[in-house]
Amino acid sequence: MISARNPMKDRVAIAAAATTGFQPRNTDRSQASYVAEACKAVLSQCGLMPRDVDGLCGSLPSAPAVQSMLGIPEVTWFANPMIPFGNHVAAAVSAVHSGLCDVVLAYHGAYRMAWNTGSALKDPFRRGAAFGAAGIPQPESVAGSVGYTAWASRYIHEFGVPRTSLGYVAVNDRTNAMANPGAAMRDPLTMDDYLAARMIREPLCLYDMDIAVDGGDAFIITTAERAAGLPLPPVLVNAVVLGMTDKNEEDQAPSLRRHGQQVTVEALKAKSDFWIDDIDVLLAYDGFSVIALNWLENIGFCEPGEAGAFIEDNWAANDDGTGRIMIKGRVPVNPHGGSLSEGGTQGSGHLREAVHQLQGLAGDRQVAGAERALVAIGGFFFNAEGITLRRA
Amino acid sequence: MGTTDQDVSDEELCSLFPGAVDRDSAAHYRGRLRRQLLINRCADCGTWHAPPRPVCPSCLSDRVAAQPVSGAGTIFMAVFLHQGPPAEGVDYSTPYPVVTVDLDEQPGLRFSSTVVGAPNAEIQIGRRVELDWITRGGAPMPVFRLTGHEGEGAA
Numbered sequence: 001m002i003s004a005r006n007p008m009k010d011r012v013a014i015a016a017a018a019t020t021g022f023q024p025r026n027t028d029r030s031q032a033s034y035v036a037e038a039c040k041a042v043l044s045q046c047g048l049m050p051r052d053v054d055g056l057c058g059s060l061p062s063a064p065a066v067q068s069m070l071g072i073p074e075v076t077w078f079a080n081p082m083i084p085f086g087n088h089v090a091a092a093v094s095a096v097h098s099g100l101c102d103v104v105l106a107y108h109g110a111y112r113m114a115w116n117t118g119s120a121l122k123d124p125f126r127r128g129a130a131f132g133a134a135g136i137p138q139p140e141s142v143a144g145s146v147g148y149t150a151w152a153s154r155y156i157h158e159f160g161v162p163r164t165s166l167g168y169v170a171v172n173d174r175t176n177a178m179a180n181p182g183a184a185m186r187d188p189l190t191m192d193d194y195l196a197a198r199m200i201r202e203p204l205c206l207y208d209m210d211i212a213v214d215g216g217d218a219f220i221i222t223t224a225e226r227a228a229g230l231p232l233p234p235v236l237v238n239a240v241v242l243g244m245t246d247k248n249e250e251d252q253a254p255s256l257r258r259h260g261q262q263v264t265v266e267a268l269k270a271k272s273d274f275w276i277d278d279i280d281v282l283l284a285y286d287g288f289s290v291i292a293l294n295w296l297e298n299i300g301f302c303e304p305g306e307a308g309a310f311i312e313d314n315w316a317a318n319d320d321g322t323g324r325i326m327i328k329g330r331v332p333v334n335p336h337g338g339s340l341s342e343g344g345t346q347g348s349g350h351l352r353e354a355v356h357q358l359q360g361l362a363g364d365r366q367v368a369g370a371e372r373a374l375v376a377i378g379g380f381f382f383n384a385e386g387i388t389l390r391r392a
Numbered sequence: 393m394g395t396t397d398q399d400v401s402d403e404e405l406c407s408l409f410p411g412a413v414d415r416d417s418a419a420h421y422r423g424r425l426r427r428q429l430l431i432n433r434c435a436d437c438g439t440w441h442a443p444p445r446p447v448c449p450s451c452l453s454d455r456v457a458a459q460p461v462s463g464a465g466t467i468f469m470a471v472f473l474h475q476g477p478p479a480e481g482v483d484y485s486t487p488y489p490v491v492t493v494d495l496d497e498q499p500g501l502r503f504s505s506t507v508v509g510a511p512n513a514e515i516q517i518g519r520r521v522e523l524d525w526i527t528r529g530g531a532p533m534p535v536f537r538l539t540g541h542e543g544e545g546a547a
Contacts, residue, residue, distance in 0.1 A: 118475075138412075139476045140490055140505045140533075142469070150469035150492055150504075157517040202472035202487055246449060251469075251492045251504045252442060 013227035013234035018042035021182030022215035022343035034216035055101030085347035086385025108348035117212035147250025165308025177337025190321030213343030260384030347377035419458035430458035463523020
């Protein structure tokens with residue numbers, strides 16, 4: 001059931017976003033140290049002290065650990081949502097709008113661990129968090145990452161699309177990441193490079209899968225009124241949706257046309273004041289390339305199976321074989337480089353880039369005069385999330 | 393092996409399938425010990441569901457129980473792992489097939505495993521499969537084997 005009710009519309013703002021940048025290797029730092037660095041930076045941007053924070057929201061480290069680490073004297077609300085980061089936005093915005101707290105420090109530590117890279121096991125400090133109670137998964141499971149590969153096989157089978165459709169996502173991300181000093185992967189990538197890359201989980205290759213990184217992002221989320229008195233331009237949260245369907249297991253989802261993304265899009269259109277003709281920047285989650293293609297289709301830029309052709313029609317090619325998506329020659333997609341090239345941030349990077357674009361802080365990749373953004377975070381099953389943002 | 397579910401304590405069952413078994417999936421794993429593929433079915437409305445839940449997602453009846461399926465079906469999705477988690481009998485030097493199969497018992501009722509006895513080039517979406525069994529870690533594991541040539545009923 002989808003409701004258009006949205007009383008929090010434009011009442012809560014993201015006042016600032018900060019990042020540490022991302023490293024594609026096991027650094028000699030803890031996850032907490034990246035979270036601390038990002039949190040200190042975002043507080044500094046706002047001219048806030050730890051005592052000004054009364055809400056905390058993040059996954060790892062836990063909110064109590066982060067409160068203790070940063071010496072935040074008192075909070076009246078906290079939450080430790082599951083990834084991806086749209087869950088954190090939904091929780092924090094709701095908490096501020098309802099009055100559970102006024103100033104939320106929301107954080108995400110992207111960190112190389114065994115669930116996203118086996119090479120994390122080479123670092124003894126990372127082994128402790130290696131596997132949960134379920135132990136090492138069996139190869140025959142399509143839960144988690146393998147599920148997206150399985151649905152990529154279905155996507156290719158149903159629509160007969162070439163691998164280049166997926167490759168465009170990787171090339172777009174890498175070309176954009178070259179203009180992002182915080183991105184993990186900044187060497188040029190061409191379609192030939194993509195097609196020559198080794199398979200990891202066929203039909204997906206090395207460049208179809210996000211890169212495990214060390215780094216962190218942090219955000220200040222507060223009332224629109226409070227944000228108006230802080231140093232940076234407030235970014236208003238117009239609508240948030242966490243869409244999900246009943247058959248949300250990776251192997252039981254009915255089809256590519258019936259999963260969380262369709263619910264997210266339908267509800268976001270009902271709740272939001274603007275849609276794709278009005279946006280200046282699109283963040284389409286790309287933890288796996290096939291997810292971004294499905295977002296383009298489900299958001300309504302094109303029909304199912306046509307995302308590759310849509311990208312071809314909206315491709316800004318460079319002479320050296322790099323290139324990027326520019327929808328109608330105007331709207332970039334994942335200008336920070338996305339999960340595939342900035343690094344696997346589970347959506348915090350997509351949100352931070354949208355905030356920076358709307359605040360005019362996106363450096364060499366700034367979209368001139370950007371006022372509205374659509375942020376589509378997460379995949380198909382229990383993690384399809386949408387946020388519309390606008391500059392105040 | 394002559395093993396029956398009554399022979400195996402909860403403790404032994406959990407140790408045979410490390411990390412995989414909970415209260416709601418125990419019947420499925422006991423079925424594996426008899427080389428029966430069991431999927432939850434509602435005794436009131438007859439709807440199958442997976443993974444096993446304590447109530448029927450279609451009618452919310454509590455009268456759900458793990459029942460045998462034939463294991464015949466059609467490949468719905470197919471992945472070939474060039475690398476992956478370590479497991480007995482799995483060598484990624486040849487990419488390891490993992491398929492999700494639409495079971496014949498009900499549209500959209502699916503089970504995932506590997507395919508044995510076929511070259512990877514033959515393992516394609518739409519191909520028909522039947523159930524077979526291998527052993528891993530001393531416990532039977534359901535797998536698929538290709539049958540016939542042409543796919544039917546692919547969604």
